[in-house]
Amino acid sequence: MAVNLTPQYHEAEAAYKRAQTDEERLACLKRMWVELPKHKASEKLQAELKRKISELAAEVEHAKKHPKKTGVSYKIPRQGAGQAILVGAPNVGKSRILTRLTRATPEVAPYPFTTREPSAGMMDWEDVRVQLIDTPPITAEHMESYLSSMVRSADLAVLVLDLADDDCPFTTEAVLERLSSVKTVLIGEPPVDVEDPTIAYIKTLLAANKRQAEGASERLEIVKEMFTPRFPIIELDAESGQGLEHLRNAIYHALDVIRVYSKRPGKPADMESPFTCKRGTTLGEMAELVHRDFAEKLKSAKIWGTGVHPGQTVTRDHVLHDKDVVELHM
Numbered sequence: 001m002a003v004n005l006t007p008q009y010h011e012a013e014a015a016y017k018r019a020q021t022d023e024e025r026l027a028c029l030k031r032m033w034v035e036l037p038k039h040k041a042s043e044k045l046q047a048e049l050k051r052k053i054s055e056l057a058a059e060v061e062h063a064k065k066h067p068k069k070t071g072v073s074y075k076i077p078r079q080g081a082g083q084a085i086l087v088g089a090p091n092v093g094k095s096r097i098l099t100r101l102t103r104a105t106p107e108v109a110p111y112p113f114t115t116r117e118p119s120a121g122m123m124d125w126e127d128v129r130v131q132l133i134d135t136p137p138i139t140a141e142h143m144e145s146y147l148s149s150m151v152r153s154a155d156l157a158v159l160v161l162d163l164a165d166d167d168c169p170f171t172t173e174a175v176l177e178r179l180s181s182v183k184t185v186l187i188g189e190p191p192v193d194v195e196d197p198t199i200a201y202i203k204t205l206l207a208a209n210k211r212q213a214e215g216a217s218e219r220l221e222i223v224k225e226m227f228t229p230r231f232p233i234i235e236l237d238a239e240s241g242q243g244l245e246h247l248r249n250a251i252y253h254a255l256d257v258i259r260v261y262s263k264r265p266g267k268p269a270d271m272e273s274p275f276t277c278k279r280g281t282t283l284g285e286m287a288e289l290v291h292r293d294f295a296e297k298l299k300s301a302k303i304w305g306t307g308v309h310p311g312q313t314v315t316r317d318h319v320l321h322d323k324d325v326v327e328l329h330m
């Protein structure tokens with residue numbers, strides 16, 4: 001028998017995956033519990049949720065009584081059309097990629113463990129911007145404690161690998177294992193139905209960097225054998241710039257967002273600053289993005305774009321397309 005989870009449940013689950021602190025996670029688990037249909041088919045899920053809530057509640061309680069003196073957490077406010085996080089083994093070129101795709105200037109150096117703290121920059125893609133985050137390296141032995149929650153709350157991970165290094169398939173596997181040991185699974189296409197809600201699947205691109213290094217072609221063959229079809233593989237050489245535009249495009253497209261331009265009645269559309277929303281967003285949902293009140297006040301809307309006559313009046317459940325121009329009437 002199917003569990004038939006409600007949209008509210010899925011929403012709470014999505015919020016759980018984005019949560020960055022244990023308190024937030026606990027609140028989301030509680031919401032998931034409330035929204036979970038309580039019947040025979042969902043018994044396993046009920047038991048699992050109950051266990052998670054009780055464990056996490058104990059942890060939160062414990063943390064309150066024994067505040068940690070050490071340990072840092074980084075909250076980088078989301079900006080732009082989406083957030084992509086660069087992760088990988090030491091010295092693979094994560095920081096170099098950030099310097100090439102954004103105006104950020106993290107330190108780049110020819111030795112491992114250069115980056116000690118995350119830093120962010122904005123990547124231009126046509127008329128939108130995507131937030132990129134550079135992070136300290138991950139090895140089998142070490143990962144900064146805050147990293148997994150940053151990866152979980154990102155829209156996309158870019159797993160960077162070093163084609164100048166014979167060990168690159170293994171150091172990359174070590175990164176994947178390290179993250180999955182804390183229930184953060186990097187994968188090309190996250191599954192639609194997730195059995196265990198505590199596991200976060202993060203959509204991921206594999207960036208095979210240093211493509212022009214000696215021996216890179218041979219290593220790339222091995223990398224392809226090991227990681228296809230688990231991840232889409234983007235070849236690049238950040239130092240020389242080869243493949244950079246390919247990576248820029250792949251990042252934007254992987255976010256799966258569309259651009260919508262707003263227009264006031266009787267005025268030309270504002271083609272300067274599009275709203276971005278997930279593909280599949282409806283007019284009603286978009287109105288809410290523009291302004292919380294708009295969704296309620298919305299009387300009608302006209303659209304210029306895909307699948308409509310120019311200026312056609314549409315209802316709030318109309319699904320929007322990239323580059324649609326929308327005129328909202330209150």
Ligand SMILES: Nc1nc2c(ncn2[C@@H]2O[C@H](COP(=O)(O)OP(=O)(O)OP(=O)(O)O)[C@@H](O)[C@H]2O)c(=O)[nH]1
Nearest residue numbers: 091092093094095096109110113114115237238239
């Ligand atoms: N040949 C070549 N060298 C590169 C490329 N990308 C980065 N490098 C070099 O590789 C070294 C490491 O680059 P970083 O960007 O600091 O690497 P990282 O992954 O940020 O390293 P950590 O911060 O230690 O994790 C530097 O000497 C870069 O100049 C590339 O595409 N080709």
Ligand SMILES: [Mg+2]
Nearest residue numbers: 094095114115
């Ligand atoms: Mg670095």
